[in-house]
Amino acid sequence: MDSLTPADPVTPAPIIRTERPPRIWKFWGTLLWGLFVFAAMFVGQLAVIGWFILRQEGPLDMAAMIRVVGGGLTISLSVITGLPAVLAALWVAIRISGTPFADYLALRWPSWRSLLFGAIALFVLVMGWDMVSRATGREVEPGFMGDVLKSARAAGALWLLLFAFCVAAPISEEFFARGFLYRGWSESFLGPIGAIFLSSLVWTVLHLQYDWFFLCEVFSIGLLLGYLRYRFNSTWLTVILHGMNNFAAVVQTILLTGQ
Numbered sequence: 055m056d057s058l059t060p061a062d063p064v065t066p067a068p069i070i071r072t073e074r075p076p077r078i079w080k081f082w083g084t085l086l087w088g089l090f091v092f093a094a095m096f097v098g099q100l101a102v103i104g105w106f107i108l109r110q111e112g113p114l115d116m117a118a119m120i121r122v123v124g125g126g127l128t129i130s131l132s133v134i135t136g137l138p139a140v141l142a143a144l145w146v147a148i149r150i151s152g153t154p155f156a157d158y159l160a161l162r163w164p165s166w167r168s169l170l171f172g173a174i175a176l177f178v179l180v181m182g183w184d185m186v187s188r189a190t191g192r193e194v195e196p197g198f199m200g201d202v203l204k205s206a207r208a209a210g211a212l213w214l215l216l217f218a219f220c221v222a223a224p225i226s227e228e229f230f231a232r233g234f235l236y237r238g239w240s241e242s243f244l245g246p247i248g249a250i251f252l253s254s255l256v257w258t259v260l261h262l263q264y265d266w267f268f269l270c271e272v273f274s275i276g277l278l279l280g281y282l283r284y285r286f287n288s289t290w291l292t293v294i295l296h297g298m299n300n301f302a303a304v305v306q307t308i309l310l311t312g313q
Contacts, residue, residue, distance in 0.1 A: 076151060077151050077153065078238055079147070081238070081239060081243060084237075084238025087147040087238075088234065090143055090146075090147065091143040091230055093143075095139055095230070098136040098139025098140070099133065099135060099136040101135060102128065102132040102135050103132055126204070126205035126207070126209055126211055127205070127209040129206075130214040130215045130219075131218075133219070133226075134217065134218050137226045140230055144234055147234070158233075159229055159237065160288055161233075161288075161289055162288045162289075162290060163290055164286060164291035164294070165286075168288065169295075171282075172292075173295060173298065180299065183271045187267070198263050198264060199307045200310075202215065203304065203308065216301070216304060219303075219304060220297045220304070224294075224296035224300065227296065228293040229293075231280075235252070236253045236283055236284075239252055239253060240284070249280070253276070253280055254276030254279075255273065255276075257273075258272050258276060279292040282295070
């Protein structure tokens with residue numbers, strides 16, 4: 055009977071749980087998750103627009119809808135509500151990847167040197183476009199900006215417009231374009247150059263309220279911000295520069311239109 059009882063019972067090996075290594079979404083993963091983030095932004099902004107339309111008194115014809123949708127207060131609140139929607143969607147996409155949120159989006163504080171370099175480069179680029187605009191007899195600022203500014207001031211929401219354009223929009227758009235899209239596409243077959251180009255193109259599509267001339271300017275600014283993201287590896291740098299550019303655009307519109 056002793057032979058039936060092992061002298062050295064076998065101890066079961068401990069179960070070693072290995073965590074799945076973090077990953078970066080490549081081309082198709084970034085594209086699909088990017089559509090998800092864009093949809094979240096659209097829904098977040100559309101919720102405010104829908105609320106204002108439902109509150110509209112009187113007949114709800116096309117002219118009334120355009121007036122409500124294009125109002126400074128509506129645009130300001132829609133941009134602001136789009137921010138948490140974008141952050142939530144990005145958090146889901148990055149959480150699933152297993153990579154820390156700040157690392158994935160390169161949320162590193164820029165150095166003063168990089169900030170100065172970026173500000174000078176952006177100033178030169180924008181002034182170049184202004185010179186071309188004046189030389190061709192075009193308005194320096196898009197008419198869209200003047201109309202929105204006038205509407206926001208009439209509604210007593212100028213401060214809200216400044217926050218939306220100079221804080222909420224830069225964070226939403228830069229986290230999305232230069233943070234998420236660039237990170238994934240730059241580590242795919244596109245490489246950094248292709249990622250800069252494609253993410254700038256997507257960012258330009260978010261500004262279809264402008265005409266072709268200003269869309270070209272937006273695209274060139276996107277290329278510059280993409281290069282700065284690549285060179286200094288900081289999305290906060292592009293957020294700050296984006297906000298500075300929008301603030302300068304608002305101030306310029308106020309000065310040129312006398313709003």
